[in-house]
Amino acid sequence: MAVRRVLITGSSSGIGAATAILLAKQGYAVWITYTSGKAAAHEVAAQCRAAGAAKVHVSPLDLRSPTAIDALVADVTESWGELHVLVNNGGVCPYQGYDEISIDDWDAVMETNGRGTFLLSRACLPLLRAAEANTPGIDRVIINLSSVAGQVGAITTGMHYAASKGAILAITRSFARILASEHIRVNAVTPGPITSAITDNLSEAARTSLEQTIPLGHFGEPEDVAWVISGLASPQARFVTGVTYDVNGGTRID
Numbered sequence: 001m002a003v004r005r006v007l008i009t010g011s012s013s014g015i016g017a018a019t020a021i022l023l024a025k026q027g028y029a030v031w032i033t034y035t036s037g038k039a040a041a042h043e044v045a046a047q048c049r050a051a052g053a054a055k056v057h058v059s060p061l062d063l064r065s066p067t068a069i070d071a072l073v074a075d076v077t078e079s080w081g082e083l084h085v086l087v088n089n090g091g092v093c094p095y096q097g098y099d100e101i102s103i104d105d106w107d108a109v110m111e112t113n114g115r116g117t118f119l120l121s122r123a124c125l126p127l128l129r130a131a132e133a134n135t136p137g138i139d140r141v142i143i144n145l146s147s148v149a150g151q152v153g154a155i156t157t158g159m160h161y162a163a164s165k166g167a168i169l170a171i172t173r174s175f176a177r178i179l180a181s182e183h184i185r186v187n188a189v190t191p192g193p194i195t196s197a198i199t200d201n202l203s204e205a206a207r208t209s210l211e212q213t214i215p216l217g218h219f220g221e222p223e224d225v226a227w228v229i230s231g232l233a234s235p236q237a238r239f240v241t242g243v244t245y246d247v248n249g250g251t252r253i254d
């Protein structure tokens with residue numbers, strides 16, 4: 001059976017790291033990216049190797065930089081020549097009130113989370129198509145990390161963050177429609193509050209008050225989101241595209 005190859009952005013910590021380790025346990029070849037956390041990324045890579053990954057690569061990536069995106073895709077093309085799963089997970093979440101957001105703050109969040117997801121997805125299409133050429137009928141999927149903030153608007157997070165995560169939902173649905181005829185699936189995951197470096201930035205008071213809004217009564221763990229990502233990445237999800245999959249402890253029930 002062909003090895004499934006996954007590229008996970010922002011996999012030096014949190015949800016991305018948990019996803020890399022879970023998919024490694026399932027025998028995937030895993031490509032990890034980091035921005036500032038080089039040592040952490042190499043630690044995740046070691047855990048992936050120990051977990052049984054078919055292959056592990058580590059690269060720097062700043063999603064704000066189109067040049068860096070192209071350089072990463074060139075490296076994946078040279079080493080693998082194909083890709084089965086892209087997880088657009090890397091992102092930033094500054095906690096700023098709407099009246100504190102400068103133009104530069106707005107652009108930094110939109111460029112990282114929104115534009116980065118679009119540019120990397122588009123740049124990876126030749127790799128996803130190459131996988132089908134190499135193994136006709138093989139399942140391929142893009143999974144985008146949005147947020148409950150992209151669905152209901154900013155609650156605790158900044159409005160620029162909520163806007164970028166709403167953009168990711170629109171990008172997900174657009175690509176899902178465009179790529180369905182090629183059998184490339186595109187789905188979004190919308191976590192609620194999850195324990196990670198992002199939520200570690202909350203004050204104790206903000207964290208407590210946010211926790212009280214979660215019907216299941218506690219923050220989720222990165223592994224809770226990784227499990228859903230791994231399900232969407234599986235060929236068994238071959239009829240699932242264009243969906244938004246909530247992992248939010250009941251924060252948004254409709």
Ligand SMILES: NC(=O)c1ccc[n+]([C@@H]2O[C@H](COP(=O)([O-])OP(=O)(O)OC[C@H]3O[C@@H](n4cnc5c(N)ncnc54)[C@H](OP(=O)(O)O)[C@@H]3O)[C@@H](O)[C@H]2O)c1
Nearest residue numbers: 010012014015034035036037062063090091147194196197
């Ligand atoms: N935690 C939550 O409550 C929550 C809720 C909803 C959605 N999400 C989404 O889940 C995803 C993962 O977040 P997390 O909670 O796991 O937080 P995290 O532990 O802070 O992980 C964020 C990852 O993104 C990377 N990153 C930061 N800036 C980047 C850039 N400019 N280009 C590329 N990658 C960059 C970080 O790399 P370095 O550490 O190496 O710099 C890190 O690996 C994010 O998209 C986030 O918006 C999280």
